[in-house]
Amino acid sequence: MTARFAIRAAIATLTLGVLACTPARAADSIDPAADKAAFQKFFTNKFPKLKLEDFVNGPYSMNEDLHKQWEEKEQFPPYEFSLEAGKEMFSTPFKNGKTYADCFPNKGIGIRQNYPYFDEKEGKVVTLELALNRCREANGEAPFSYVKDDMAALTAYMAFTSRGKPMDIKIPNDPRALQAYQKGKEYFYTRRGQLNFSCATCHIQSPGERIRAEVLAPALGILNAMPIYRSEWSGMGTTSRRFTTCNSQIRGVPLNPQDDEYRDLEYYLSYVSNGLPISGPGARP
C-alpha cells in the first residue's frame, strides 16, 4: 500500500517535472546570442583568411580575382544612378509637404543598421522597406513596388548614409520577438521547392563554390550590402527581390514581399550578421 503510493507519488512528481521542464527547455533552446556566435565562427573557420567585415562583399570576398573585379567596379559603381535618384527622392516633399525624414529616427540618416526591428506594439518585425511604404501611405502616397526601382533607390540612399556602421539588430525581451527570430531561422534552414534547397544549402553549405559561372555568396553579411545592382538582373534589387527570386530559382512558390515569413527571415539573417558593417548599396555579378 505505502509502496504503491510512493510509486504513484514518484510518477506524479516525474510528470510534473516533465511538464514544468518542457516549456522551459523549449524557451531555453532559442538562444540568438549563441546562434550568432556559432554562425560567425562557422564562416571565419571556413574562410580563415577573411576578416569578419570582408564577408559583406559577398562573392567578391571569396577569391582574389573576384576581389579585383569588385575594386574595378567600385570605380564606377553601377548603383550610382539609383543612389542619386534615391537621394533626390528622399529630400523631395510629399504632396502634404512632409518628407521621409519625418517618419524616421534621426531623420532617416545613418539608421539602416537598426533594421529590421521588432515592433512591440504591432508584435511583428518591421523592415526598412516596410517602414518606407508605411511612411508613404501615412502621408497619402501610393506604396512602391517592394522589389526594385524606387524602393531600391530609397533603400540605397539610406544604406549609403549608414555605410560602415555595424549591423545592430535588437531582440527585445518579448516572447513574440524570440518567436519571430526562431521562425526566421526555421525558414532559413527548411528545404523547399522542386530542387529541395534551403537558403542554407547554397549560402551556408556552399559559399564560394560555383554554380556554372556564378559564385555563391556567404549568408554572413549578405543583407548588409542590400540593395544591390546585379548584372544578372540588369538593374537594382531589394532584399525583397533577393528573397522572392531565390524562391523562384529553387522552383518554389515565392511568397509576397513583406509576408511575415520574409520579415522573420530578414530579422534572423540580419541578427546573425550583427557587428558586420553596412556596405550597401552593393554591386553583384
Added chain:
Amino acid sequence: MIATFLKPALVLALLAGTAVAAPAQAQSAVEGQKLAFDRGKGNCLTCHVIKGGELPGTIGPELTGLKAKYSRDELIAIVTDETKRNPQTVMPPFGRNRILSEKEINAVVDFLQTL
C-alpha cells in the same frame, strides 16, 4: 534433339537482342548528355565537372570513372533521391520531385556510365 535445335536459336535471339540494345543504349546516352547539360532539366553541369561540358560548377565531385565506382542501380538511386543516402546532400532529388522522369533518369545514367 529438340534441345540442340533450340540452343543455336536462343543464342541467335540473344545476339539479336544485344545487337539492338547496344545502339539503343548509345542513343540513350546521347539523350542523357543533353539532359545533363540542359539548365532546365538535369543540369548536372551546374554543380559537377563533366567531360565535354563548359563552365561547370564546383559543388559536387567531378563525374568521372563512375562505372568503376558505382553499379547502375546505385547511380539510379543517387539521381532519383540522394537524400536517402545522405540527408545533408545539396543534390536535388530528381526522381522523387519529378524533375526527371524514370526514362530520363535511365538516359542520364546511360550517359554517366560512359564517363
